[in-house]
Amino acid sequence: MDGFGVSLAQTVTTEVGTDMGKFPSEKHFCSWLGLAPKHEISGGKVLKNKTLKTKNRAGQAFRMAAQSVKKADCVFGALYRRLRSRLGPAQATVATAHAIARVVYRMLKYQVEYEKISVEEYEKKYEEQQIKYMKKTCTEPVEVKPPNSASNSSRLERA
Numbered sequence: 001m002d003g004f005g006v007s008l009a010q011t012v013t014t015e016v017g018t019d020m021g022k023f024p025s026e027k028h029f030c031s032w033l034g035l036a037p038k039h040e041i042s043g044g045k046v047l048k049n050k051t052l053k054t055k056n057r058a059g060q061a062f063r064m065a066a067q068s069v070k071k072a073d074c075v076f077g078a079l080y081r082r083l084r085s086r087l088g089p090a091q092a093t094v095a096t097a098h099a100i101a102r103v104v105y106r107m108l109k110y111q112v113e114y115e116k117i118s119v120e121e122y123e124k125k126y127e128e129q130q131i132k133y134m135k136k137t138c139t140e141p142v143e144v145k146p147p148n149s150a151s152n153s154s155r156l157e158r159a
Contacts, residue, residue, distance in 0.1 A: 001103070001114045002074035002076055003065040003066065003068040003076055004065050004104070005068075008065055011058065012062070015056070016058050016108075020105060026101075029101065029102075029105045030101050032056070033054070034051060034054030035051065035094060035097050035098040036051065037051055059097070062097040062101045063097045065097065067093060075117060075119060075122045076099060076100060077119075078119050078123065079099055079122075080092050080095075080096040082126075083096065
């Protein structure tokens with residue numbers, strides 16, 4: 001798995017173990033690691049919107065894995081770069097660590113191997129998801145066309 005070396009795997013295994021039965025879901029696991037957002041609302045007003053501060057070694061290992069994929073050509077690297085532009089580097093690191101933790105939870109719980117997909121497949125799925133969301137939320141019918149690579153290259157040549 002990208003960003004997850006032998007030493008990080010050993011750290012997570014010693015801290016968490018291989019039995020995921022103690023965590024009912026991925027959300028519980030990520031919350032225990034300190035990677036889940038703490039979003040407190042009272043009366044419609046947002047009181048806190050941060051992640052919990054923990055000294056959990058496994059959570060730190062997942063953050064280290066997220067740091068190591070920042071510039072990598074992998075799905076988690078693409079996720080980090082996309083989130084960094086919107087959230088900033090600190091929150092993007094935690095969100096990427098959360099994504100890696102969810103994958104590790106599924107691997108340990110269901111005893112399956114990591115299925116690697118290419119960055120192109122990931123970007124295509126994300127683009128399709130965004131188009132579907134735009135069509136769903138628009139009030140007027142809109143025709144969404146994928147970007148034309150020929151027109152983009154001509155714009156780049158002129159600049």
